[in-house]
Amino acid sequence: xxxxxxxxxxxxxxxxxxxxxxxxxxxxxxxxxxxxxxxxxxxxxxxxxxxxxxxxxxxxxxxxxxxxxxxxxxxxxxxxxxxxxxxxxxxxxxxxxxxxxxxxxxxxxxxxxxxxxxxxxxxxxxxxxxxxxxxxxxxxxxxxxxxxxxxxxxxxxxxxxxxxxxxxxxxxxxxxxxxxxxxxxxxxxxxxxxxxxxxxxxxxxxxxxxxxxxxxxxxxxxxxxxxxxxxxxxxxxxxxxxxxxxxxxxxxxxxxxxxxxxxxxxxxxxxxxxxxxxxxxxxxxxxxxxxxxxxxxxxxxxxxxxxxxxxxxxxxxxxxxxxxxxxxxxxxxxxxxxxxxxxxxxxxxxxxxxxxxxxxxxxxxxxxxxxxxxxxxxxxxxxxxxxxxxxxxxxxxxxxxxxxxxxxxxxxxxxxxxxxxxxxxxxxxxxxxxxxxxxxxxxxxxxxxxxxxxxxxxxxxxx
Numbered sequence: 001x002x003x004x005x006x007x008x009x010x011x012x013x014x015x016x017x018x019x020x021x022x023x024x025x026x027x028x029x030x031x032x033x034x035x036x037x038x039x040x041x042x043x044x045x046x047x048x049x050x051x052x053x054x055x056x057x058x059x060x061x062x063x064x065x066x067x068x069x070x071x072x073x074x075x076x077x078x079x080x081x082x083x084x085x086x087x088x089x090x091x092x093x094x095x096x097x098x099x100x101x102x103x104x105x106x107x108x109x110x111x112x113x114x115x116x117x118x119x120x121x122x123x124x125x126x127x128x129x130x131x132x133x134x135x136x137x138x139x140x141x142x143x144x145x146x147x148x149x150x151x152x153x154x155x156x157x158x159x160x161x162x163x164x165x166x167x168x169x170x171x172x173x174x175x176x177x178x179x180x181x182x183x184x185x186x187x188x189x190x191x192x193x194x195x196x197x198x199x200x201x202x203x204x205x206x207x208x209x210x211x212x213x214x215x216x217x218x219x220x221x222x223x224x225x226x227x228x229x230x231x232x233x234x235x236x237x238x239x240x241x242x243x244x245x246x247x248x249x250x251x252x253x254x255x256x257x258x259x260x261x262x263x264x265x266x267x268x269x270x271x272x273x274x275x276x277x278x279x280x281x282x283x284x285x286x287x288x289x290x291x292x293x294x295x296x297x298x299x300x301x302x303x304x305x306x307x308x309x310x311x312x313x314x315x316x317x318x319x320x321x322x323x324x325x326x327x328x329x330x331x332x333x334x335x336x337x338x339x340x341x342x343x344x345x346x347x348x349x350x351x352x353x354x355x356x357x358x359x360x361x362x363x364x365x366x367x368x369x370x371x372x373x374x375x376x377x378x379x380x381x382x383x384x385x386x387x388x389x390x391x392x393x394x395x396x397x398x399x400x401x402x403x404x405x406x407x408x409x410x411x412x413x414x415x416x417x418x419x420x421x422x423x424x425x426x427x428x429x430x431x432x433x434x435x436x437x438x439x440x441x442x443x444x445x446x447x448x449x450x451x452x453x454x455x456x457x458x459x460x461x462x463x
Contacts, residue, residue, distance in 0.1 A: 003362040006399040006447050007254070018450040021272070022256060025449060026246035028268045029258045030159075033241045034142045035077045035290045035300075038100040038264060042079050042271055042288060046071050049275045051081060054310065057317055064317040067279060072310045077101075077290040077300040080310050081274050085283040089315055090325050092332035092425075094463045095285040096270035096456055097302070097416055098339060099292035102260040103127035103438045105134065105193055105240035107143075111233055112197075114215040119198035121166075123240055124190070127293030131188040133439050138165040139195060143238035145228055153226050158243040165243045166195050195240055242440040254446055255360070261442040263292065266338035266431045269449060273456035284460040292339075292416055302416040308423075331424035334388075334463040337379070337417035338456065341365040341403050343433035343443075356404045358433035363399025363451035367429035370405060372412030379417035381428035388463065389428060396458035399451045403433070430455070 010018065032038035046069075054072040057064065064070065064084055071081040078100075082093075105123040112121055125131065140158025147153070158165045170188075171179050179187055201213030202220055222228040246258030267288050274286035291301030298304065311329060315321040344357040358365045368386055371378025393400045405412050421427045432452050435443040 003359070003399070003401045005361045006363055006451060007361050009399075010447075014450075018446055021450055021453060022248075022446045024272070025265070025268050026256060026258065029246040029260060029264060032100070032264060033140070033159075033260060034104075034239050035100045036144065036237075037142065038267060038288065039073055039076055039079045042081075042267075043071065043073065045271065045275060046079075046081055054313060054317075058313065062317065063319060064314065070314070070317075072306075072313070074300050074304070074306040078306055079286075079288050080307055081271075081286040082310075082314055083274065083277050083280055083284040084314075084318070085280040087281050087283070089283055089311075089318060089320060090328045090332075091282070092329060092334065093283045093285045093311075094280075094460050095287055095333055095335040095420070095425075096274065096338050096460065097287040097289070097335055097420060098267040098270050098337075098431075099263045099290065099296075099302075099416060100267050100288045101127070101290045101293050102241075102262060102264065103129045103293055105139075105195070107141075107233065107236065107238040107240065109234050112215060112218065112230060114212045117199060117201070117214055118196060119214045119218045121195040121197055121240075122191075123193045123195060125193060126239075128438055130184065130439070131190060131193060132184060134193060135168045135170040135188060137167065137440060138243040139167055139240050140165060140243035141238055142241055143236060145226060145232050145236040145238075147232055147235070153228070155226065155238060159245075166197055166240070168193055168195055249443060256444050256446060256449075257441050258444075259440055259442070261434050261444050262340045262437050263338070263431070265340060265434065265444055265449065266452070269432070269452040270336075270338045270456050272453050273460055276457055277460050280460065282463070289416065296416055296419055302419045327423075333423070333425040334385075334459075335417075335420050335425055335427040336430040336456065336459055337415045337420065337427055338452075339415040339417075339429055339431045340437060341367055341429075341431055341433045342405050342437055343435045343445075345435055351406045351410045353404065353407050356402070357406075358401060358403035360433060360435075360445040361447045362401045363448060364393070364401070364455040365431055365433050365448075366400060366402045367404065367431075368402065370412065370414050370417070370429055372414075373409055376412070377414045377418065379415075379421045379427055379429070381417075382426065385426040385428055388426075389430070389459075392458050392462050393455055395462065396454065398455040398458055399447075400455060430459075 051069040145153040198218045202217035242259040249255035249257040296302040341358045369378045369380040
């Protein structure tokens with residue numbers, strides 16, 4: 001059942017819409033290179049679209065009614081948006097769920113040190129990365145410094161053209177014989193992902209500190225720019241990410257090259273669909289969570305009670321709360337676990353089974369199951385739910401395809417789908433195919449972004 005290349009079907013007007021959406025998407029990526037930044041941008045867009053903080057609703061003891069738009073955040077790293085429908089919430093919700101964390105390097109709590117005239121930052125990688133991909137490329141620092149007095153300082157350094165950038169050095173090939181003989185997983189050790197941040201010593205440094213004069217100079221600069229002491233690293237969350245903006249890729253500009261498209265590509269299209277919905281019958285929900293890349297753990301991951309607690313608060317504001325009502329609402333909901341799939345790559349064709357692979361330009365991808373090898377760790381959606389999604393997409397004229405992540409014994413991966421399925425709701429993985437997943441720079445097709453945006457809106461309206 002071969003799917004056609006959707007580029008061949010577009011009118012001139014649709015191409016204009018596609019290009020406008022792509023520009024908005026690139027701006028979203030540039031503003032949201034961390035989960036905190038994604039939540040901040042999502043809140044900004046939501047409030048511009050008429051959404052109100054659930055905290056405000058609760059504090060002012062407001063009642064909620066059909067048509068109302070509210071959002072809730074968790075620790076600045078997860079967000080849930082609700083557009084209340086005309087049907088009672090106990091009849092279920094249509095939920096788009098994506099994650100907004102991406103593979104990266106995190107600074108350790110005691111990161112700054114000097115070694116032979118170079119100042120470096122020690123890191124701990126986050127998520128599944130190929131460590132060798134992170135050396136010898138420009139890097140930026142994004143994050144927050146939380147100080148003992150309660151103030152929080154935001155850091156974004158390395159993105160503005162006037163900013164310095166940072167890097168992790170690599171071994172020259174002339175001396176790399178031993179390195180090149182190693183397995184790819186061992187070419188660069190995790191403890192060697194140290195970010196170079198300075199080499200100029202501080203003038204007139206105290207005699208007893210002269211061996212760390214470069215470190216002292218870096219601390220002087222941090223003090224001047226952020227009023228930061230070395231001890232403030234202990235309560236900082238600073239992420240090391242590739243420096244630079246999202247860019248069009250290809251002579252035809254048909255693709256986008258950017259950091260963090262897993263899974264902010266699905267987060268963006270889910271958010272855009274949510275904000276476009278008007279007067280839904282079934283309550284429309286967009287849920288963007290953290291920590292998927294490390295198991296969906298912690299207070300801001302999908303395993304937490306954030307979403308369940310938020311649903312309870314919403315029902316209370318609707319005057320319909322009970323423990324049983326919350327459980328019923330969750331159990332009869334429909335969800336798309338909006339997460340990326342692996343696009344077929346001609347350079348690595350041997351890892352894919354062509355009849356069940358995802359392809360650029362063929363639209364939104366449905367993965368009935370994920371997991372690894374024998375479907376381990378998978379949510380396996382029912383045939384009935386898959387049939388209902390076929391109907392929704394076909395009636396809306398959405399280009400879509402089905403896929404597996406790769407050949408059965410090759411490996412695999414998971415999403416947040418199985419966690420939501422624990423409530424008994426219908427869940428299926430549905431996202432956008434990308435190349436170079438988890439690399440510092442990932443690739444996506446503009447046509448697939450456009451079809452995903454259409455598909456997610458159709459789901460919220462008609463699932």
